[in-house]
Amino acid sequence: MNEYTIHQAKMLPLDRANVDTDQIIPKQFLKSIKKSGFGPNLFDSWRYLDTGYPGQDNSIRPLNNEFVMNKKKFLGSEVLIAKDNFGCGSSREHAVWALQDSGIKSVIAPSFADIFFNNCFKNGLLAIEVSDEVINKLFELSESENIVNIDLENQALLDINEKLICNFEIEPFRKKCVLEGLDDIGISLQYSQEIKAFEEGLKQKSPWIFR
Amino acid sequence: MARTLYDKLWDAHVVAQREDGTSLLYIDRQLIHEVTSPQAFEGLKLNGRKLWRRSASKATPDHNVPTLDREKGLKGIKDKVAKLQVTTLDENCKEFEIEQFDILDKRQGIVHVVGPEQGITLPGMTVVCGDSHTSTHGALGALAMGIGTSEVEHVLATQCLVATKQKNMRVNLNGVLPEGVFAKDLTLAVIGKIGTAGGTGYAIEYSGNCISGLSMEGRMTVCNMAIEAGSRAGMIAFDETTMDYVKGRPYSPKDSEWDVAINQWKDLHSDPEANFDKEIQMDVSSLKPQVTWGTSPEMVIDIDSEIPCPRNESEKLALEYMGLQEGMKMEEIKLDQIFIGSCTNSRIEDLRVASSIVKGNKVSSNIKRAIVVPGSGLVDQQAKEEGIDEIFTEAGFEWRSPGCSMCLGMNPDQISEGQHCASTSNRNFEGRQGYKGRTHLVSPATAAASALSGNFADPRGS
Ligand code: SF4
Numbered sequence: 001m002n003e004y005t006i007h008q009a010k011m012l013p014l015d016r017a018n019v020d021t022d023q024i025i026p027k028q029f030l031k032s033i034k035k036s037g038f039g040p041n042l043f044d045s046w047r048y049l050d051t052g053y054p055g056q057d058n059s060i061r062p063l064n065n066e067f068v069m070n071k072k073k074f075l076g077s078e079v080l081i082a083k084d085n086f087g088c089g090s091s092r093e094h095a096v097w098a099l100q101d102s103g104i105k106s107v108i109a110p111s112f113a114d115i116f117f118n119n120c121f122k123n124g125l126l127a128i129e130v131s132d133e134v135i136n137k138l139f140e141l142s143e144s145e146n147i148v149n150i151d152l153e154n155q156a157l158l159d160i161n162e163k164l165i166c167n168f169e170i171e172p173f174r175k176k177c178v179l180e181g182l183d184d185i186g187i188s189l190q191y192s193q194e195i196k197a198f199e200e201g202l203k204q205k206s207p208w209i210f211r
Numbered sequence: 212m213a214r215t216l217y218d219k220l221w222d223a224h225v226v227a228q229r230e231d232g233t234s235l236l237y238i239d240r241q242l243i244h245e246v247t248s249p250q251a252f253e254g255l256k257l258n259g260r261k262l263w264r265r266s267a268s269k270a271t272p273d274h275n276v277p278t279l280d281r282e283k284g285l286k287g288i289k290d291k292v293a294k295l296q297v298t299t300l301d302e303n304c305k306e307f308e309i310e311q312f313d314i315l316d317k318r319q320g321i322v323h324v325v326g327p328e329q330g331i332t333l334p335g336m337t338v339v340c341g342d343s344h345t346s347t348h349g350a351l352g353a354l355a356m357g358i359g360t361s362e363v364e365h366v367l368a369t370q371c372l373v374a375t376k377q378k379n380m381r382v383n384l385n386g387v388l389p390e391g392v393f394a395k396d397l398t399l400a401v402i403g404k405i406g407t408a409g410g411t412g413y414a415i416e417y418s419g420n421c422i423s424g425l426s427m428e429g430r431m432t433v434c435n436m437a438i439e440a441g442s443r444a445g446m447i448a449f450d451e452t453t454m455d456y457v458k459g460r461p462y463s464p465k466d467s468e469w470d471v472a473i474n475q476w477k478d479l480h481s482d483p484e485a486n487f488d489k490e491i492q493m494d495v496s497s498l499k500p501q502v503t504w505g506t507s508p509e510m511v512i513d514i515d516s517e518i519p520c521p522r523n524e525s526e527k528l529a530l531e532y533m534g535l536q537e538g539m540k541m542e543e544i545k546l547d548q549i550f551i552g553s554c555t556n557s558r559i560e561d562l563r564v565a566s567s568i569v570k571g572n573k574v575s576s577n578i579k580r581a582i583v584v585p586g587s588g589l590v591d592q593q594a595k596e597e598g599i600d601e602i603f604t605e606a607g608f609e610w611r612s613p614g615c616s617m618c619l620g621m622n623p624d625q626i627s628e629g630q631h632c633a634s635t636s637n638r639n640f641e642g643r644q645g646y647k648g649r650t651h652l653v654s655p656a657t658a659a660a661s662a663l664s665g666n667f668a669d670p671r672g673s
Contacts, residue, residue, distance in 0.1 A: 017525050018407060018507050022640040027621050031275065031292040033249035033299050051646040054292050085408040088441070089640060090619075091343040092247065093359040114411060114443050115343060115357055122361035171375075173233055184361070185260065188369045191227045191235055195371055198226045198237055199264070208464035208472060209239045209336065210266050 006105050006126075006150040008160070012077035013068060013142040019082055020089030021116060025098040027090075029054055038094055039101030043069060079148055081138045082109040087116025096123045106150055108157075110135050121174045124181065126152065134166045152179060213484035215379045216448055217414040220354035220479070224337045226371055235371040239336040241363070242322040243270035243309065245300040246621070247341030251364035252303040262307050263370040269331050270304050270311040272297045273321045275621040278584055278611035284315045293622065307367075312588075320587025320613040323347040323554035327431065328587055330460025334449045334476040339366055344554050344637065346437040349446035350430035352453055352479040354414075356443045377443070378488040380413035381481070384421040386496035391671030393564065394429035395556060395635065395654035397421070398436040399501040403511040405491060410442030413489060416481060417447050421495045427456035428560040435555045436637050439508040448480035502541050502667055503639045503652040505529035510639075514541055514657065514669050532641055533649050534629065542667045544651070545577060547630035549608075549662040550644070552584030553618035556635035556655045559593050565659035566602040568670060574607035575665030581608045582624065584616040608662070620644045633661045 029041045031054055040058040045051075047069055049062040063070045069077075080099065086109040087095060096119045099107065106126040120127040128150070130138075134157070138148065141159065148165070149158040152175065157165040176182065203210055214222070226235040248270070255262070262268075275296060280287030288294040297314060304311040312318040318325060323344050326332035334352035339345060341363040348355035358372065366372055382401055388394075402409075415437050422430065430447050437445025447453075454473065457463050464472040499513040506529040512519065520537045521527040530536065535544070551557070551565050562585065574581045583603050585591040591613055594600050600610045617624040618636040625645030626632045632650050635658050639650040653661065656670035 015524070016528075017523075020507075020638075020640050022619075022638070022643050026642055027619050030246050030621065031290070031296050033253070033296060035250050035253075045642050045646065085411070085441070088407060089343070089638060091341060091357040091359055093250075093341075093361060096359075111408065111411065113408075113441065115359060119359035119361065122359060171232070173229070184373060185258070185365050185368045187229075188235060188365065188371055188373060191369075191371075194227045195235070195237070195263075195369060199370070202237070202239075206335070206472070206475065208333070208462070208468055210264075211462055 005152065006078060008147055008149060009078040009105070010074065010076055011138060011142045011146055011148055012074050012080045012104070013139050014080060014082045015139065017083040018085045018088055021087055021092050021095040022089055024087070024095040025092065026052065028052065030092055030094055035097050036101055038098035042098040042102045043067070073146065076103065078103055078105045079150065080104050080107045081135065081142065082107065083135065084109065084111050086112050088113035091115045093119045093123070096120055096125050100125055108135065108138060121177060122184065124178050126150065126178055128168050128170070130157070130166060130168055137165060213482035213486070215481040215485040215487065216352070216416050216446055216479060217354065217379055217444070218485070220335065220337065221376055223335070224354070233373050233375050236337060236374045238267065238339050238366050238370055238372055240332055240338045241268045241366050242326050242331070242338070242340035242345070243268055243300070243363070244274055244322050244340070244342065245272040245296045246274045247360050248303065248363055249296065249299045250360045251341070251367060252307070254364040255367055260368045262367055265308050267370060268309045268367070270300060270309055271319050271322055271325050272300055272314055274615045274619065276314055276614040277622045278614055278616050278624055281314070281612035317588035317592065320590065321554045321557065321615055323435065324557060324586030324590065327351060328460070328589055330457060330463035333457060333463060334453055334479055339372060343438045344435050346443065346445045347431050347435040347554055349437065349444055350427065350434040351457065352447060352449035352476065354444055354446065357438060377414045378412055379486070380410060380415045380442070380489040380491070381487040382415055382417050382491045382493070384417060384419040384493050384495055386421055386494045387424065388421060388495055388498060389671070391656060391669070392498050392500055393654045393656055394425055394432040396498055396501040397495060398433045399503070399508065399511045399652060400498055401491070401493065402436060402440045402508045403501070404493065405440055407439060407507055407509045408441040410437060410440040413442050414444040414446065415440065415442045417445060418481070422447055423450060426560060427452055428558040431558070432555055436508070439637055449476045500654060500657045500670055502657065504533065504535060504541065506532055506639055506641050508637070508639060508652060511652070512541065514667055516541060542669070544631060545666050546633050546661055547579050548626050548632040549574070549578055549581035549658050550617040550632055550634040550636065551582070551655050551658050552586070552616050553636035554586065555637045557584060557586030557590065559590050561635065561655040562590070562594050562599050563597070565655040566599045568656055568659040569606045569608070569663065570602050572606055572663045574662045577665040578662055579630070581662045582611055582617065583608050584611045585613050587613050617644055633658045633667065
């Protein structure tokens, strides 16, 4: 096992399709100008019984004990499992920051909304697409031992006994970025010459773009 | 080889192909607002990076500016956290010398209304903004996409987006929209048909004679909600309607440049033989006004029908949240609030249609609040010149200052727990317009007719 393995992680099973980013982090928390501190408000309106607002002491708020995140068995989960079209709706990257701030290292679902999926990888949050069959299996596991291992290097999900559940696909570049913690802007700036040349051509061709 | 509109826009902007198959796509324009940009500017500063091209970016605050007390400018923002975001945008624009239509500028408004209105976004361009409804600008024959904050930072620093090409999808809409049925009904009906994930992984081109017959405003309404169909980019071919709309706007090309531009733009359509990975057909001639009953835009039905039997867990939860039962007639739902605004429906044409229904009538006594929020300062000004604001206020509507307002309730404009709101915005997600609020998406005409009856009303009868 290498250091990029998410080892013996607990799963947080969120049995809903079309979970949108408004649910992941409600809009009142987007007023922050920072990237951190969103964790306590992850799934705010499902998780607490009252209305949340920024800057409040979340530790004294009434919890919705029915919500999966508040169940003892799932405290400290690192892998969120969900249903189809996870992360749809608004483009807010705060959704990813909120998940990460809550200790979530990976999200597994049968499908993701495009922008959310991109945002995950920009922040090193590993989003994994699996078949309906596999997701059902993971939901089953969450009811029993609730452990999954993620071996990114070998693109594999393993159960508690390190027996293979499935292999998953991931774009090689995304994989490399997560594995090596690469800085996307730095990589793109290596193409500065090409960008400049392209821009010069465009300036000749369509000068109105440059106003 | 025959290419689609999307292929052409894509090809014209690829700077380099990276080994991994992703492309560096040159971005002509980036629109910036206060909510998704502070962390991007912070990132630039932390890494000591410069802005690649100052003129590419234009900014305006919209999401959490209050719609009352606008003349007080920043002082009118009571919420301290919101104010900090707006002043942070001011400071960042100043530091990086980015042109901004600030809170007191009469051009200020919702980014997706301001961009086309100013000619900042133009045909043939690649346009990005840290906001998913950037798809709106695709109506001009542009490739416009919503991006996340890291990508905002990436574009600021490199003028490029790292992107993977999407597949091509065409939504063919043919027929003439019946009286009282509008672009909003059209785009909702498409989402009802293909689902909120129907366009995931695709760039959607809307075409067909119904689209060609739509005004630019209507086309923007259609493309605005491409994202609700799962697609990051919606677009429409350039034609005479586009040309007439773009001509004479402040940032549009002028004089000899105009001819050069037209020459380039007239190629902005799919070649007849171009291949699409997915095609959808719809005849719109018998389309009815649409209303959403649930908590996802795909949970949508004809206004004169009954709430369907839930088909799955999500639909069951949605009905529960909305406090509705299957079999209920939509027209029986009592409404508490009416919101006419948002980047979907806050342009002058939307306000004209709604005001023509409202004119000489009164808002029903069971409506607790009905507000109209123009999309920009210029829409506001135009409406006032036409006396539209008075028609609304005489009927009992409140006329507010431009911004996103109740579309997402980041400012004080919200609906209360359990209230039903007929809203011309684009998202009926749980809590979107206020904690436990219940949003129903409709066209401006339906919102106006419903304001008068106090429950959902068919604008075809008014
Ligand atoms: S009006 Fe609504 S959907 Fe449009 S940009 Fe503002 S918040 Fe987003």
